[in-house]
Amino acid sequence: xxxxLFVIFGATALASALLxxxxxxxxxxxxxxxxxxxxxxGGYVVLEAYFVAAVQVLVYAGAIMVLFLFVIMLLDxxxxxxxxxxxxxxxILGVAAAVLFLAVSGxxxxxxxxxxxxxxxxxxxxxxxxxSARAIGESLFxxxxxxxxxxxxxxxxxIFGAVILTKRRLT
Amino acid sequence: MTLASALLxxxxxxxLAxxxxxxxxxxxxxxxVGILGVACRRNILIMLLSVEIMLNAANVVLVxxxxxxxxxxxxxFVFFSMTVAAAExxxxxxxxxxxxxxxxxxxxxxxTQLREIDYGPLPPIKLEGEPSHHAHDDHDDAAxxxxxxxxx
Numbered sequence: 079x080x081x082x083l084f085v086i087f088g089a090t091a092l093a094s095a096l097l098x099x100x101x102x103x104x105x106x107x108x109x110x111x112x113x114x115x116x117x118x119x120g121g122y123v124v125l126e127a128y129f130v131a132a133v134q135v136l137v138y139a140g141a142i143m144v145l146f147l148f149v150i151m152l153l154d155x156x157x158x159x160x161x162x163x164x165x166x167x168x169x170i171l172g173v174a175a176a177v178l179f180l181a182v183s184g185x186x187x188x189x190x191x192x193x194x195x196x197x198x199x200x201x202x203x204x205x206x207x208x209x210s211a212r213a214i215g216e217s218l219f220x221x222x223x224x225x226x227x228x229x230x231x232x233x234x235x236x237i238f239g240a241v242i243l244t245k246r247r248l249t
Numbered sequence: 250m251t252l253a254s255a256l257l258x259x260x261x262x263x264x265l266a267x268x269x270x271x272x273x274x275x276x277x278x279x280x281x282v283g284i285l286g287v288a289c290r291r292n293i294l295i296m297l298l299s300v301e302i303m304l305n306a307a308n309v310v311l312v313x314x315x316x317x318x319x320x321x322x323x324x325x326f327v328f329f330s331m332t333v334a335a336a337e338x339x340x341x342x343x344x345x346x347x348x349x350x351x352x353x354x355x356x357x358x359x360x361t362q363l364r365e366i367d368y369g370p371l372p373p374i375k376l377e378g379e380p381s382h383h384a385h386d387d388h389d390d391a392a393x394x395x396x397x398x399x400x401x
Contacts, residue, residue: 079266080266080267081266081267081268081271084267084271084272085271088271088275091275091279092275092278092279092282095279095282095283095302096282098286098298098302099282099283099285099286099289099290099295099298099299099302104292104294104295107294107295107298108298111298111301111302114302114305115305118305118308118309121272121275121309122312124267125267125272125312125313125316126316127312127315127316127324127327129324130308130312130324130327130328133327133328133331134308134331137331137335138301138305138331138334141335142301142334142335142338145338145339145342146294146297146298146338146342149294149342149345149346150294152346153294153345153346153349153355169289171288172284172285172287172288172289173285173288173289175284175285175288176281176282176284176285176288177281179277179280179281179284180277180278180281183277183280183281184274184277187270187273187274187277190270191270196268196269196270196317197269197317199266199268202266202267202268202269203266205316205317205319206319207315207316207319207320207321208321209321209324213321214321214324214325214328217321217322217325218325218328221322221325222322222325222329225329229329229332232332232333232336233332233335233336235336236335236336236337236339236340237339239339239340239343240339240340240342240343241343243340243343243344243346243347244343244346244347
């Protein structure tokens with residue numbers, strides 16, 4: 079039952095991602111990406127990472143997609159010259175890169191499965207992990223407190239960068 | 250027991266039935282879709298979206314390994330990854346808007362200022378204390394005594 083749910087959510091996410099990168103209209107791409115975020119959030123719920131699922135919907139499907147759509151509106155993409163996109167110089171190379179990555183990593187994954195690096199059904203049944211906000215908060219503000227504080231500096235830098243880049247008149 | 254797990258307990262059953270390798274496989278497939286988007290599209294907006302897909306693929310793998318090792322740190326790393334993604338999108342879209350103001354285009358092939366700058370016809374380079382026509386003369390007519398004297 080859980081596996082079936084995970085396959086459904088995962089297939090939704092994968093199909094949405096493929097559609098997102100192949101749509102000509104950027105608005106359609108963004109909408110398919112929202113679909114992918116929701117699919118992944120469903121997958122996280124099935125994996126019992128409840129808080130991650132909630133934050134996935136809030137931050138990705140909420141904040142980041144709004145940022146994307148805001149910029150798409152600012153750019154006035156209905157004008158013709160922004161919609162037309164030149165074909166890549168060598169599309170076969172991009173496809174080859176993706177397929178090659180999938181092949182190499184897939185073989186590595188299959189090897190790892192053959193070596194028994196992943197727990198089997200009996201071992202998985204004993205796994206216990208609390209994915210609640212309390213457990214994540216205790217780890218975040220305990221073990222990873224320094225990393226959390228450094229993250230605030232990163233965000234501050236991103237804010238400065240974004241403001242300077244968009245405010246200054248470039249000539 | 251959280252509200253979510255209480256609601257989902259009858260659906261999910263006890264323990265984790267999902268094979269971890271399937272989770273990792275989903276992450277790998279998503280990452281390769283992201284590579285496809287970055288490599289095959291020329292629209293900078295779509296390329297940024299594809300980078301988001303790749304970051305999400307990393308998140309999937311982190312959550313999968315977090316389950317496999319029964320270790321919550323993997324899920325904490327997902328939050329750091331999301332923070333980096335948010336910062337990257339903010340700066341990336343700011344660059345996109347700056348590029349659009351400059352070139353009226355968001356095509357990656359139009360943004361080649363760092364590679365080739367169109368200065369128009371290049372002005373002659375004048376070295377200090379040297380007449381600008383000198384090097385030209387030297388090559389055209391090396392036997393001319395005035396040009397040879399000027400070079401010495």
